[in-house]
Amino acid sequence: MPVYLPIAEMSVDALLLLGIGLGVGWLSGLFGVGGGFLLTPLLILIGIPAPVAVASGANQTLGASVSGLIAQWRRGNVDPRMGLVLLVAGLAGSAAGTQLFVLLRRLGQVDLAVSLFYVVVLGTVGALMVRESVRAILRRRHALPARTHQHSWLHGLPFKMRFRKSRLYISVIPPMLVGFGIGILSAIMGVGGGFMLVPAMIYLLGMPTGTTIGTSLFQVTFVSANVTLLQALQTGSVDIVLTLLLLVGGVAGAQFGAAMGTRLRGEETRALLGLLVLSVAARLLWDLLQTPGSLYFLGPAT
Amino acid sequence: MRAPPPAALALLLALAALAPLRAQAQREPPPAPPPPAGPALAAELAQPRIAVDTAFSGADLLVFGATERLLGPAGDNVVVLGIGPGRDVVVRRRVRRLGIWVNGPSAHFRDVPNYYALAATAPVAGLLEEPARRERRLGLDMLTARIPGPRDPEFRNALIELKRGTEQWNEEEAPVEVSGGRLFHARLPLPSTIAPGDYVVQVLLVRANRIIARQELPFRVDRVGATARIANVSRDQPLLYGLACIALAALAGWLGSVIFRRG
Numbered sequence: 001m002p003v004y005l006p007i008a009e010m011s012v013d014a015l016l017l018l019g020i021g022l023g024v025g026w027l028s029g030l031f032g033v034g035g036g037f038l039l040t041p042l043l044i045l046i047g048i049p050a051p052v053a054v055a056s057g058a059n060q061t062l063g064a065s066v067s068g069l070i071a072q073w074r075r076g077n078v079d080p081r082m083g084l085v086l087l088v089a090g091l092a093g094s095a096a097g098t099q100l101f102v103l104l105r106r107l108g109q110v111d112l113a114v115s116l117f118y119v120v121v122l123g124t125v126g127a128l129m130v131r132e133s134v135r136a137i138l139r140r141r142h143a144l145p146a147r148t149h150q151h152s153w154l155h156g157l158p159f160k161m162r163f164r165k166s167r168l169y170i171s172v173i174p175p176m177l178v179g180f181g182i183g184i185l186s187a188i189m190g191v192g193g194g195f196m197l198v199p200a201m202i203y204l205l206g207m208p209t210g211t212t213i214g215t216s217l218f219q220v221t222f223v224s225a226n227v228t229l230l231q232a233l234q235t236g237s238v239d240i241v242l243t244l245l246l247l248v249g250g251v252a253g254a255q256f257g258a259a260m261g262t263r264l265r266g267e268e269t270r271a272l273l274g275l276l277v278l279s280v281a282a283r284l285l286w287d288l289l290q291t292p293g294s295l296y297f298l299g300p301a302t
Numbered sequence: 303m304r305a306p307p308p309a310a311l312a313l314l315l316a317l318a319a320l321a322p323l324r325a326q327a328q329r330e331p332p333p334a335p336p337p338p339a340g341p342a343l344a345a346e347l348a349q350p351r352i353a354v355d356t357a358f359s360g361a362d363l364l365v366f367g368a369t370e371r372l373l374g375p376a377g378d379n380v381v382v383l384g385i386g387p388g389r390d391v392v393v394r395r396r397v398r399r400l401g402i403w404v405n406g407p408s409a410h411f412r413d414v415p416n417y418y419a420l421a422a423t424a425p426v427a428g429l430l431e432e433p434a435r436r437e438r439r440l441g442l443d444m445l446t447a448r449i450p451g452p453r454d455p456e457f458r459n460a461l462i463e464l465k466r467g468t469e470q471w472n473e474e475e476a477p478v479e480v481s482g483g484r485l486f487h488a489r490l491p492l493p494s495t496i497a498p499g500d501y502v503v504q505v506l507l508v509r510a511n512r513i514i515a516r517q518e519l520p521f522r523v524d525r526v527g528a529t530a531r532i533a534n535v536s537r538d539q540p541l542l543y544g545l546a547c548i549a550l551a552a553l554a555g556w557l558g559s560v561i562f563r564r565g
Binding site: 254 | 360494495
């Protein structure tokens with residue numbers, strides 16, 4: 001069933017878009033990530049122009065994460081205070097990241113920089129998650145004593161704040177730094193940043209896995225709304241028809257994913273997300289290394 | 303004598319038709335006007351406007367017409383050329399550095415038509431000499447030779463291959479069909495990625511290696527209905543459009559969570 005996309009200026013099979021939306025939405029609900037790191041490459045793969053794929057991907061991420069956020073909120077898995085701290089720092093970080101992006105473009109090779117960022121960040125995050133979660137699973141199997149709470153230099157910082165939902169009493173500085181850093185990365189990579197945020201909250205801030213997913217969705221919702229607005233204003237490449245088709249599948253998928261996520265143990269969820277992130281990194285690395293099908297490619301004049 | 307029998311026959315028929323007129327003119331004093339000479343070429347488009355709506359998935363543009371003389375291998379020939387608005391493009395080449403494929407040299411081409419389609423009753427290279435084909439941009443090699451930009455043939459060939467790959471450029475994929483000796487029609491394929499704008503179809507009549515008649519048929523590609531409204535709001539009121547996109551996406555997400563609530 002072909003449908004013409006008004007901004008992308010091309011015709012695509014609507015069922016294909018529904019299927020992509022369903023799959024990405026399911027992962028989004030299951031892992032609490034927006035799915036932008038999966039969706040944008042998939043859309044480019046089916047022939048959507050890259051700027052439209054990035055902008056509409058952010059718009060779709062917004063809808064899917066609202067759906068996931070409501071589901072998580074009902075289960076009491078959102079820490080709004082932590083979410084707000086991360087969000088404020090994240091918006092500041094994405095503003096800084098946009099400047100860095102402009103600088104990279106001036107130096108040329110922005111595509112390469114983005115690809116390398118993806119491979120390095122996704123590869124590192126994925127490998128760390130898989131390693132940690134496999135250890136946690138093994139520890140549970142062998143009934144080893146778990147080190148739940150470690151005190152480090154992070155706990156000596158000032159401006160302590162109580163995050164009741166996360167059962168944390170820590171300085172506000174580490175969440176600010178995490179939010180800011182991920183804001184920079186998400187602006188350069190054109191993604192919401194949930195796949196980086198979830199592990200950062202678990203490993204750097206020591207939040208329980210259950211709360212990280214809801215809180216990450218909280219942050220992703222607002223970051224993707226910001227990106228959607230900026231893209232509509234600056235590039236005019238948000239395709240609402242594409243977004244809504246992806247969302248029809250996406251919201252259904254996100255609900256199933258969220259329901260399934262509550263049945264999985266935290267470390268199992270982390271291991272699966274880690275494997276997913278690693279496989280995307282491997283795919284992107286392969287694209288950088290293998291000889292391309294066509295040595296030439298076409299772009300609009302800048 | 304290379305004169306073809308059908309053309310000679312046509313000439314005889316024409317003379318025969320004129321003969322009684324002359325006889326009449328001798329009898330009556332006021333001289334009858336000479337019979338109006340039909341145009342050598344008359345062509346038309348089936349649709350002068352291509353409407354792009356939400357169900358658009360590409361179209362064929364039908365170009366049809368008739369000629370005064372017979373069309374055929376030894377007679378006249380018709381060449382149909384469709385061309386779209388120009389846009390600047392950059393062709394880049396990937397090169398391998400330290401085992402990684404990175405962007406290498408690039409070539410900037412100005413005013414590259416976003417659409418090009420060529421069809422003819424016979425291979426165009428055999429109908430016209432190179433200077434004439436170059437002037438009229440008949441053939442992708444002739445088209446790219448005239449586009450301003452670097453002279454490197456490598457990038458020009460890459461441009462042709464890339465544009466053909468997206469089906470935005472094509473040449474002589476299907477011939478112009480002839481029926482009854484003088485009627486012709488051609489279908490120019492318009493891909494679903496065709497951009498809105500002003501296009502033109504040129505129909506050329508070729509006789510003995512020369513273009514003897516030419517007709518220009520403009521057509522428009524327009525977005526209509528919901529497609530047009532969305533594109534217009536996005537362009538004219540980006541802030542409103544962006545806020546609407548946010549609201550619609552959030553609404554869709556909320557609806558989804560309400561519908562699937564029971565679990």
